[in-house]
Amino acid sequence: MTDIDIAQGIEMKPINEIGRDLGVDIEKMELYGKYKAKLPLELIDEEKVKKSKLILVSAISPTPAGEGKTTVSIGLTQAMNQRKKKTTVVLREPSLGPVFGIKGGATGGGWSQVLPMEDINLHFTGDFSAIEKANNLLAALIDNNIQSKTKSLGIDPRTVEWKRVMDMNDRSLRNIVVGLGGTTSGIPRETGFDITAASEVMAILCLATSFSDLKTRLGNIFVGFTFTGDPIYARDLNAEGAMAALLKDAIKPNLVQTIEGTPALIHGGPFANIAQGTNSILATKMGLSLSDYVVTEAGFGFDLGAEKFIDIKCQYGGLSPDSIVLVATVRALKYHGGKEVKLLTDEDTRALKAGLPNLEKHIENMFHFCKNPIVAVNKFPTDTDEELELIIEACKKLGVKATVVDIWAQGGNGGLDLADLVIETCDENSEKVLPLYDWSWPVEKKIKTVASTIYGAIAVDYTAQAKKDLQKIEKLGLNNLPICIAKTQKSLSDNPKLLGRPKDFVVTVRSIEISSGAGFIVPITGSIMRMPGLPATPAAERINISDDGNISGLF
Structure with a gap:
């Protein structure tokens, strides 16, 4: 069975029941149909936030398809709830770029998914659309001011760094010229498009700690310079109020459920190879306010998402993870040992051993931030017992607790050993995780x-x-x-x-x-870009919808 087949076969709980499990009054929930809701910021309780436990899930350097970090986060949450620990998973919203591109959706997989997976992977509650509109409003205001004869700030068009965005991989829009068509159509200048997940507005939404903080941050966006060399910010264009108005609902975290009916908060979606790669501070604090444990993930490998989670998000949000889990897979280690992607399902202990230094480096990085990291070996159907045992033994030699998880096939049942390790680590931990550097350094x-x-x-x-x-x-x-x-x-x-x-x-x-x-x-x-392109065979070619409205091909 495919992920979407499993998801569509589940009878979901009404979202008011999920909210009730968290202790949220139905009157405070803003319903988006039967299975989605937004939660007001007034539910955040800073005192409860300090008492609850935060678990960060990261990973080794991934293969092109990813290593199941989100799946492990969801499965671990389900397992912890089976252990009678009130736990919420808090994740990012998927971008349509990967959904229609190479990586696919970001709602987990198998028996460790968040639902409704079709809605979450596509338009969801409209947050990405609101971010896109707020971003592009500022772009329109900039070009309008450059064109204006009465209210011009004297912006030098050659210095404008703000680009428009759309939530799609489209390499042809990376570099464009706007303002063509004569004197009434603007001043011609070079610009381009970024993908919405790479927008600074997305990063702002995910780092804002309140609505007033959101407006202040929007006003602080750097636009460019005047012809006389003075900096121009969004506040100089009086843009922050209207931008914030467009984000009035998008700032509220979204409540959904896992495949086992446990609560899930999904909010924001910055990429980790471009931005901070983690869900919003507000969603994390909402989860910590409403449950005793929160499991959250940071995008891509520990070198990207986890480092930024600790050095940026935690410092702005006053947060500190109580346990850090590193996801490793047999196939990723074989890939880093020189195995071709198309052959990763073949047993190869030689390639696996050759790839272990990647795992060792990520574990070394974890020790910079915490004393008791955990490795979760995410099991795939093609993994052999010998390959899995090689990873466990390598972790033991490094003094790291490790366990195999089979949460794709078994859901929470496949992650109970990991849940026990995490609970034990959270109980032992009493120190704040310190950042890698001081912001005041050069x-x-x-x-x-x-x-x-x-x-x-x-x-x-x-x-x-x-x-x-x-x-x-x-x-x-x-x-x-x-x-x-x-x-x-x-x-x-x-x-x-x-x-x-x-x-x-x-x-x-x-x-x-x-x-x-x-x-x-x-x-x-390197060659990193803010607007990705589609692969030769995009995932979009596999996605379809039947006459009765059932979507197929999402994964």
């Missing part, structure tokens, strides 16, 4: 610290453009912001072809973008 020192400590680079190189960008950051007084490095997820380095545990490599920063509204700066490394 930008270059912060970049070097992450690149050398987490990636394993021997040095960092800067292009001429990146050096200019450093001067601009200095001029704008934004040196004290954290860094959110944009890097390939396929390698610990900035080169996607360097698999396993690369050594003696140099990270090249080719430019540094400013996200002053979100509250971080973005060093761009």
Whole structure:
């Protein structure tokens, strides 16, 4: 059976029952049909947040299809509820780019999914649409001001960095020219499109701690410079009020359920190879307010999502994970050991052993933040007992607790041992997780610290453009912001072809973008792009809908 077959065969609980299980009054829930609802921010209880336990799920460097980090997060949540621990999973919303591209949906798989999976993977509650509209409103206001003869701020069109967005992989929109068509159609200038998940508005929504904070952050978005060299922000265009109005519902976390009827909050969706890669602070705090444990995931490998979760999200939100789980798979380790993707289902202990250094590096990175990390080996049907045991033994040699999980096939039952390890770790843990660097350090020192400590680079190189960008950051007084490095997820380095545990490599920063509204700066490394393209055979070609409205092909 496929994921969608399993999902469509489940009889879901009405969403008011899920809310009741969390202690939420039905009158406070904003229903989106029978199985979805938004929760008001007034339900967040900061005192309860401090008492509840936060579990972070990350992963080793993934294969192109991912290693089931979301699936493990959902299965672990179901297992913890089976252990009578009131637990909520808090996840990001899927982007249509991966859904129709190469990776597929982001609602878990098998018997560890969040439902209704079709709705969540497609339009859901309209949050992505609202973010897109708020982003593009600012773009329209910028071009309108450049065109204006009466209210012009004197914006130099050559310095405008704000782009439009859409939630689709479309490489042809990366670089475009707008304003063609004569004097009434605007001033011609070069610009482009980013994917919605890469929008700074998405990052802002996920880092905002209140509605007023949201408006302040929107107003702090850097737009460009005037002809006289003065910086222009969104607040100078009086944009933040209207942008916030478009986000009045999108800021509220979404309540759904897992396949076993346990509560799930899904909110926000920044990519981890471009932005912070984790759900909103508000959704995480909502989960901690309404349950005793929250399981959440951070995108891609530990070098991307988890580092940013701790160094950015936790610092802005006053959060600290009580347990950190690293997802590893046999197929990913064989991939990093040199095995071709099409052959990953074949037993190969030699390739598996060759790929173990990737796991070792991620475990080493975990020890920078916590004393008692856990490895969850996500079992696939093609894995052999010998291959699984090799990973467990490797973890034991490194002094790390590890267990095999079979949550795709068994749901919560397949993750009970992992749940026991997590509960034990949460009970033992009493220390706050400390960030890797101090925000007050020079930008270059912060970049070097992450690149050398987490990636394993021997040095960092800067292009001429990146050096200019450093001067601009200095001029704008934004040196004290954290860094959110944009890097390939396929390698610990900035080169996607360097698999396993690369050594003696140099990270090249080719430019540094400013996200002053979100509250971080973005060093761009390698060939990373904010607008992906579709693969040769996109997932969209497999998706269909029947005459009776049943969708097929989603995974």
